[in-house]
Amino acid sequence: MKLLVVSDSHGWNTVLTDLKRRYANKVDAMIHCGDSELSADNPAIEGYTIVRGNCDMEDQFPNDVLESIEDARVFVTHGHRYDVKMTLLNLSYKAKENSADFVFFGHTHTAGVEQQDGIIYLNPGSISLPKGRREKTYVIVEVDKKKADIRFYDEKHHEIEEMHTKFSR
Template sequence: MVVSDNHGWGDILTELRERYEGDMDALIHCGDSELRADDPAIQEYFIVRGNCDVEEEFPYDVVEGVGGRRIFITHGHRYNVKTSLMKLTYKAQEYEADFVFFGHTHMVGAEKIGETIFLNPGSIAMPIGRRDKTYAIVEANKQQAAIRFFDDKHRELTELSCTFSFDSVS
């Protein structure tokens, strides 16, 4: 489960954790929580530091192995994602990432660049480009990754769903 940009709205993170903990391999937060590192709302999340976060305990980047895939998590502001994904793509190649999860733009979307799947879950608090406050669920196996998006009421936004194939089986 991937979420980003809650901007202080801790209750939604608690709700998502309670809903998905134990059913997901990982709970991932792509920054701008605006919460303290000891806030119970972000416990159990892999979390990174966004441009609106002041907690120095949050790293800017995290690389984790989840479900046999390498995941690079960042907020995106240090890679100028509002302009282009080029710098983020180079960093993903450096990390040999299968997935890149990022936020910052508040715009939901997913795409595959080369062999890497890039996912921005949008903002769970202040979306841009649509009204829905969003988060994402990623289901991956050796052949493909399915990405499903949900609103803050946990309704699936089927028009945003997408599936990507992995060219090489590892």
């Protein structure tokens, strides 16, 4: 399984179109973790699984999405409803409640990934307004039965090698 994960584009539709053009036939799913600030009918988000962020006015976006992609359960949310700026505890309760293998979220604009209790929590950072790093980021997640390979990229599609992380499954 190969996934593209992006968040917090805040109206920057050209970057979403660029990502879609680059990865549409190379990934199994394209996921946007909210704060696109685009309408549901905007062509830039067509093909993305998308959730509603705190800056999204579009009520057609769900708050959370739980998807089974190949052999993995993926929980997607923006994060503001789980207080992710303070703690991952509330999000971890929801992940466990949904038997999630992966949790993708945004809101903090801070790129990072960690594994707790066998669940991988991934924040791709912000593709438009990053915090904690200067790079505007998105992530490619590659998963097989034994490992998850997480690679962060900047908006110019250069890998940020020091953020590359692998987890056993």
